[in-house]
Amino acid sequence: MVDYLLVGLPIFRMTVEAITLRRQDLPTIHEFILRSIEVGESRRPDIARLLGLGLTVVEEATKLLLLDGLLNEVSATTEASASLEVTDVGRERLATGLSFPQDETLVFDYDAICREPVRLADDQVWSAKKLKEEGGLQIRAVEPEPPLLSSFSTADLSRVIRRISGNEFGKQILALRRLLRSSMMFRPAVGLMFRNRASQEFELAFVLGDALSEQHEIEFARHGGVKKPGFVKGDWDEDSRRLKSWLGPQLWSKISDEVAQQHQVKLQLAKRHRNDLLAQHDRQHRARKKLAAIELKSLAAAESDVTAVQQALAAVELRSVAPTEQAEILARCLEGTQNRVQISTEDIDSTGVTKAFVGRISNLVDNKIDVEIETDRRIEAVPRGETGAFEPAVELWSTAQMRHGLSLRKRSAHMAGITVLIQDLDRALITTRSILRARTKPPGFRPMPGFLSEDPQTVAMIRDRLRNPAEGDASAGSQ
Numbered sequence: 001m002v003d004y005l006l007v008g009l010p011i012f013r014m015t016v017e018a019i020t021l022r023r024q025d026l027p028t029i030h031e032f033i034l035r036s037i038e039v040g041e042s043r044r045p046d047i048a049r050l051l052g053l054g055l056t057v058v059e060e061a062t063k064l065l066l067l068d069g070l071l072n073e074v075s076a077t078t079e080a081s082a083s084l085e086v087t088d089v090g091r092e093r094l095a096t097g098l099s100f101p102q103d104e105t106l107v108f109d110y111d112a113i114c115r116e117p118v119r120l121a122d123d124q125v126w127s128a129k130k131l132k133e134e135g136g137l138q139i140r141a142v143e144p145e146p147p148l149l150s151s152f153s154t155a156d157l158s159r160v161i162r163r164i165s166g167n168e169f170g171k172q173i174l175a176l177r178r179l180l181r182s183s184m185m186f187r188p189a190v191g192l193m194f195r196n197r198a199s200q201e202f203e204l205a206f207v208l209g210d211a212l213s214e215q216h217e218i219e220f221a222r223h224g225g226v227k228k229p230g231f232v233k234g235d236w237d238e239d240s241r242r243l244k245s246w247l248g249p250q251l252w253s254k255i256s257d258e259v260a261q262q263h264q265v266k267l268q269l270a271k272r273h274r275n276d277l278l279a280q281h282d283r284q285h286r287a288r289k290k291l292a293a294i295e296l297k298s299l300a301a302a303e304s305d306v307t308a309v310q311q312a313l314a315a316v317e318l319r320s321v322a323p324t325e326q327a328e329i330l331a332r333c334l335e336g337t338q339n340r341v342q343i344s345t346e347d348i349d350s351t352g353v354t355k356a357f358v359g360r361i362s363n364l365v366d367n368k369i370d371v372e373i374e375t376d377r378r379i380e381a382v383p384r385g386e387t388g389a390f391e392p393a394v395e396l397w398s399t400a401q402m403r404h405g406l407s408l409r410k411r412s413a414h415m416a417g418i419t420v421l422i423q424d425l426d427r428a429l430i431t432t433r434s435i436l437r438a439r440t441k442p443p444g445f446r447p448m449p450g451f452l453s454e455d456p457q458t459v460a461m462i463r464d465r466l467r468n469p470a471e472g473d474a475s476a477g478s479q
Helices: 028-038 044-051 055-067 088-096 128-133 214-222 236-252 257-286 293-314 323-336 355-366 392-402 456-467 470-477
Strands: 003-023 071-074 083-086 098-111 116-118 171-195 202-208 340-345 370-375 406-410 419-423 427-431 450-453
Touching: 003 128, 003 202, 003 323, 028 044, 028 055, 028 083, 028 088, 044 055, 055 071, 083 088, 098 171, 128 171, 202 214, 236 427, 236 456, 257 293, 323 355, 323 419, 323 427, 323 450, 340 456, 355 370, 355 392, 392 406, 419 456, 427 456, 450 456
Parallel strands: 340 370, 370 406
Antiparallel strands: 003 098, 003 171, 071 083, 098 116, 171 202, 340 419, 419 427, 427 450
């Protein structure tokens, strides 16, 4: 995985005029009165005696049935002697429970990637404004215009009609008259961009909720996908050449992505097995069952397997690292450093550097840990933003003035476009992605290569390269 981003999958919210039949079950007493008349008891007193009800109750019910057009009254001298007959509408209500057709305005959502109507909750659909506020990228619809109403199956459409109450749509749609309006909405998702090592091409997957949507991935790729002009920003090959030049041929030759990938697959399986055992033991503990010695031995073996694979992965001299792991590496660095932290990056801003980050840097310095931060532009006490706003550069500068151990400086021009993070001799991260600065706007996918080493010898070589970055260019040029 080479990049990830909040995206909005296109949704047409369609408002249509339709002809519906409202399903309405008859009250029990009304049904019994209609059935009594059908079997020959047509006068109110006779119906009351048959059903064992009071005459007043029957009279009130028949008034409602007459008003609804389910009964007709045959002329007579008195109401009690009048005969009642069931109308055609009444017989239909008895048979199907459906009322007369009626015109109704309906609203439903249409997935413009998978090209099918969908039922979504209110929190699953965002406006374009909200998506922009959240920094998300709009994914274009397969077709720019909403589909024709004739393309919909009314039976399928009944299952996805939006209801404010959240209840099921309990009517039958006979026909769709016309489209009243259509607005473009977006379904929030996480886009995961992958680079295929064999074909060198980029692929995009979508996470909806907590699961990958294979259908959206296939349909998106089928209609152009990431090959659309301007969809992928930056130049992966150029970034890779920049890192290769900086690292030099000796370090570059240490990259072992295939070996690392094998260890990562083994680690995933080992963790899954361990977690399954932990869940099983937790169920037994809640059931107050004692664990047998063989079960404890199995859990210990599973923990040992996880540790062994983690050590094998850490022994890989240099491997590619996903952008999600880069954030985890920075967090582990701020929590687990023993002696020294070195950060070389383009610049810092208030979205990439939070108050919590500045606080952790202060804690490291207080614990006698050396921290070096170098940037393209020197960190100074001059505010860049609005009055009273949090200024990470000013906070770091103030911390450096008050505490020994925090070093801030402007870095060499040879480091342009490269970020390096070194934690003791335990870990080194090299990437073209800035770890202390927010993404550029407008939002877009920009795959950037990055490499990680947890091998002490390799980390030492990268630290030496950071002290003299020009060596990488000179050695690369001599090849």
